[in-house]
Amino acid sequence: MVKGYPMSLQQVFDHLLTAYGRQHWWPGETPFEVMVGAILTQNTAWGNVEKAIANLQENDVLAAEVIAGCGHDRLAAWLKPSGYFNIKATRLQNFCRWYLAQGGFKALSQRPTDELRHGLLSVNGVGPETADDILLYAFERPVFVIDAYTRRLFSRLGLVDEKLGYETLRSIFETALPTDVALFNEYHALIVRHAKHACRKRPLCATCSLATDCLTAG
Numbered sequence: 001m002v003k004g005y006p007m008s009l010q011q012v013f014d015h016l017l018t019a020y021g022r023q024h025w026w027p028g029e030t031p032f033e034v035m036v037g038a039i040l041t042q043n044t045a046w047g048n049v050e051k052a053i054a055n056l057q058e059n060d061v062l063a064a065e066v067i068a069g070c071g072h073d074r075l076a077a078w079l080k081p082s083g084y085f086n087i088k089a090t091r092l093q094n095f096c097r098w099y100l101a102q103g104g105f106k107a108l109s110q111r112p113t114d115e116l117r118h119g120l121l122s123v124n125g126v127g128p129e130t131a132d133d134i135l136l137y138a139f140e141r142p143v144f145v146i147d148a149y150t151r152r153l154f155s156r157l158g159l160v161d162e163k164l165g166y167e168t169l170r171s172i173f174e175t176a177l178p179t180d181v182a183l184f185n186e187y188h189a190l191i192v193r194h195a196k197h198a199c200r201k202r203p204l205c206a207t208c209s210l211a212t213d214c215l216t217a218g
């Protein structure tokens, strides 16, 4: 029986926070490291990204100037653990060249969010999810990140249509929730945690704290 359906997006957040506690995202020591991680995490598990970032750190090349100017093949070799390393080397260099041309973090931090988002999306290889990861976790802008886990969880809960476009979904979350960077930061991290713990491809509904309120609980 679906007891509390439909839940509000705030109620889902409250449940997840109670179940898992704070997630302390994004793993990264500097905004630039967060940006690099956001690009490298495309189509791979986070553990692989950590290995690639560790390679950059060990070789003392985790800086936009160095990445932008180094040979593509050398960079690709350091990025190998993250998968699709040739494509990611190109994307990372595209991003770093754009980042430097715009004046770096300090100059970009002065830009309004919409303008900054537009600029990020102009970089070849940066799509909406990557741009929003960067906006939220590196620039601390109140932008809600939509990913495959978000789509899966909230469509199963019966709160959104899985087929909705990225911008429509983002607007649903941003309209329904208070405009709060800390909330958006924590919410996305909790969605990822829940999607890995319970709402997997084959969901483990028996272990799910949202089961009594979920439209498709098995």
Ligand code: SF4
Pocket (backbone or CB within 6 Å): 153, 156, 157, 198, 199, 200, 203, 204, 205, 208, 209, 210, 211, 212, 214, 215, 216, 217, 218
């Ligand atoms: S009850 Fe099952 S389908 Fe619903 S959110 Fe939990 S794990 Fe996902």
